[in-house]
Amino acid sequence: SQQGEEDPQALSIQEGENATMNCSYKTSINNLQWYRQNSGRGLVHLILIRSNEREKHSGRLRVTLDTSKKSSSLLITASRAADTASYFCATLGAGSYQLTFGKGTKLSVIP
Amino acid sequence: GAGVSQSPRYKVAKRGQDVALRCDPISGHVSLFWYQQALGQGPEFLTYFQNEAQLDKSGLPSDRFFAERPEGSVSTLKIQRTQQEDSAVYLCASSLAIPGSVNYGYTFGSGTRLTVV
Numbered sequence: 001s002q003q004g005e006e007d008p009q010a011l012s013i014q015e016g017e018n019a020t021m022n023c024s025y026k027t028s029i030n031n032l033q034w035y036r037q038n039s040g041r042g043l044v045h046l047i048l049i050r051s052n053e054r055e056k057h058s059g060r061l062r063v064t065l066d067t068s069k070k071s072s073s074l075l076i077t078a079s080r081a082a083d084t085a086s087y088f089c090a091t092l093g094a095g096s097y098q099l100t101f102g103k104g105t106k107l108s109v110i111p
Numbered sequence: 112g113a114g115v116s117q118s119p120r121y122k123v124a125k126r127g128q129d130v131a132l133r134c135d136p137i138s139g140h141v142s143l144f145w146y147q148q149a150l151g152q153g154p155e156f157l158t159y160f161q162n163e164a165q166l167d168k169s170g171l172p173s174d175r176f177f178a179e180r181p182e183g184s185v186s187t188l189k190i191q192r193t194q195q196e197d198s199a200v201y202l203c204a205s206s207l208a209i210p211g212s213v214n215y216g217y218t219f220g221s222g223t224r225l226t227v228v
Contacts, residue, residue, distance in 0.1 A: 030211040035219075042115075042202060043154070045216030088153050097167045097210050099144070099217065101153035 005102055006089060012108040019076040021105040023089030024069075030092045032065055033099065034074050036085045043088065046074075051094075079109045113137075115220035117203050123226045124193045132188045132223045136205030144217065145178055145188050146202040154202055160186060161209060193227045200224050 007022045025032070031050045035043040049056045049065045049072070056063045062075040076083055086104040093100065116135040124130050136143050142161055146154035147170075156170040162183035171178070175193075180186040190197055204217040 031214070033216050035216075042219035042221040043204075043217075045218065048214050048216050050214065090153075092211055094211075097142075097159040097161075098156040098170070099210070100156065101146075103151075103153045 006087070006105040008105060009103070010106045010108070012110065013079055015079060015081055015109055015111050017079055019079050019083070019107055019109070021074045021087050021089075021107070023072045023074070023102055025072075025089075025091045025100075025102075026070065027091075028094045029067070030094050030096075032063075032072050033090045033092070034061075034063060034072075035088045035090060035101075037088065037104070038085045046087075076107075079107075081109050081111045083107060084109045115203055115205050115218050117201075117220035117223050119223060120221065121224050121226075123228060126195060126227055127192050128227075129189065129191045130193055130225065132190075132201050132225070134186045134188070134203030134205075134220060136184065136186070136203070137207075137218055138184070140205035140207050140218075142206040142209060142217075143180055143186050144204045144206075145186070146204065147172075148200045148202055148222070150199075157188070157201075159210075190225075193225075195227050198225055198227045 033048045034046045037043045047058045060077045065072045088104045090099045090101045118133045145157040148154040158178045159167040160180040175191045177189045200222040202222045204219045206217045
């Protein structure tokens with residue numbers, strides 16, 4: 001079963017705009033990770049945020065985590081056409097080996 | 112190699128046929144995972160190996176699915192008597208550390224797309 005729920009399911013923006021994707025989950029977590037998947041390819045790890053962290057940055061990526069609301073957001077600033085992909089959040093449950101993925105947000109960046 | 116390698120890239124099987132999917136993780140990676148991804152969905156966990164030990168196989172959908180990693184490196188996912196509902200992309204991932212122990216994400220292979228006809 002899939003724990004995470006990404007929102008929106010699909011997002012279309014112009015190049016240069018910011019893209020925000022949200023993720024909600026249900027159980028206690030050790031960490032939350034965001035991955036990108038280009039069509040027909042494997043997943044690429046983007047960023048990991050631990051349960052005791054609230055915000056993390058990596059290049060044009062900014063991730064926030066609110067454990068009280070069991071939610072996270074991924075912000076991509078100054079988007080590029082190459083950012084077009086599906087983005088998944090994945091949670092590692094406390095004491096678990098399973099990284100549980102949501103259904104993903106499909107991002108289209110129009111040049 | 113530099114990444115996780117999976118073979119074959121594509122596999123078409125007739126219903127009832129047995130298939131074997133191979134995963135070569137990054138050398139030295141302790142953890143190895145198999146995931147199943149249906150079209151338009153996120154990956155679903157199948158099983159987890161820590162070195163050669165299969166510590167979690169709770170995601171395997173039926174006893175037709177079997178995975179092994181006998182020497183703690185290469186892993187094989189075997190599906191017996193394939194059914195149409197087994198059609199999916201099977202992804203392998205590896206990680207240097209035990210899940211949750213450090214701030215490492217997982218490195219995924221490009222997957223094997225299995226089509227059962």
